[in-house]
Amino acid sequence: MLIDAHCHLDHLGTAGAGEFLSHLSENNLEGVIVCGLDAHDWEFYADLTKQFPALKFCCGLYPLEISEHWERDLEQMRAFLPQAVGVGEIGLDFHGIFDTAHIAQMKLQMKVFERQLRLAQLYELPVVIHCRDAFFAIREILQYTRFDLKKVMFHCFVENLEAARWVTDNGGLLSYSGVITFKRFGHTHETAIATDLSQIVVETDSPYLTPAPFRGQQNFPTYVRYVAEKLAELKGIPFDACVRATTENAKRFFGF
Numbered sequence: 001m002l003i004d005a006h007c008h009l010d011h012l013g014t015a016g017a018g019e020f021l022s023h024l025s026e027n028n029l030e031g032v033i034v035c036g037l038d039a040h041d042w043e044f045y046a047d048l049t050k051q052f053p054a055l056k057f058c059c060g061l062y063p064l065e066i067s068e069h070w071e072r073d074l075e076q077m078r079a080f081l082p083q084a085v086g087v088g089e090i091g092l093d094f095h096g097i098f099d100t101a102h103i104a105q106m107k108l109q110m111k112v113f114e115r116q117l118r119l120a121q122l123y124e125l126p127v128v129i130h131c132r133d134a135f136f137a138i139r140e141i142l143q144y145t146r147f148d149l150k151k152v153m154f155h156c157f158v159e160n161l162e163a164a165r166w167v168t169d170n171g172g173l174l175s176y177s178g179v180i181t182f183k184r185f186g187h188t189h190e191t192a193i194a195t196d197l198s199q200i201v202v203e204t205d206s207p208y209l210t211p212a213p214f215r216g217q218q219n220f221p222t223y224v225r226y227v228a229e230k231l232a233e234l235k236g237i238p239f240d241a242c243v244r245a246t247t248e249n250a251k252r253f254f255g256f
């Protein structure tokens with residue numbers, strides 16, 4: 001059975017998420033890893049995991065959710081970390097702001113990212129990274145915080161081969177989403193093929209990034225199957241082998 005290594009369920013509300021989680025095995029899912037992006041999410045997921053052990057959650061302050069209250073938010077986040085399997089999704093999103101007019105904004109994202117890496121080190125948790133138009137800055141921060149790359153997963157990996165090699169040579173994990181089924185992102189095939197299966201997990205990032213053949217519709221964690229199918233096809237391996245490996249990798253990484 002598959003594990004969706006990264007998604008969001010908060011939009012379903014308590015009843016909808018509960019309904020979905022009650023039918024995981026019928027949908028061939030062994031587990032689901034969700035990432036809470038702000039204080040509202042952390043509380044929502046912490047409550048939900050008490051009822052549904054197949055749901056594991058990460059807490060992080062998403063780069064686009066950073067406000068002037070970020071220090072208070074991180075303080076609040078610490079209360080949830082003992083129950084969490086990771087810190088995430090955290091990182092940098094410089095899409096559309098990589099210019100001199102936004103230096104303060106970029107600096108703040110970097111500061112909050114670094115602080116969350118330190119928290120992950122303190123609580124001995126892995127991190128799930130959101131990286132958009134910011135790979136070099138993320139690499140720099142991971143290096144100077146001496147963050148153990150074996151505890152790093154790049155979610156929705158779309159970087160180039162050189163970046164993939166840097167992550168995986170240092171023991172990190174690449175997570176592929178429905179984007180590998182998009183024609184426009186053909187370059188992700190190259191990194192998926194070049195990366196050893198032991199360093200890959202699959203995700204949906206639902207409700208976003210709906211894979212083919214469902215593009216334009218709402219995404220669901222069950223569609224992780226289409227990501228795994230594409231990955232198996234790209235690597236020329238049986239679907240079952242792809243399922244087994246990615247599930248094992250997710251469990252090993254998040255420690256359950």
Ligand SMILES: [Zn+2]
Binds near residue numbers: 006007008035089205
């Ligand atoms: Zn996400």
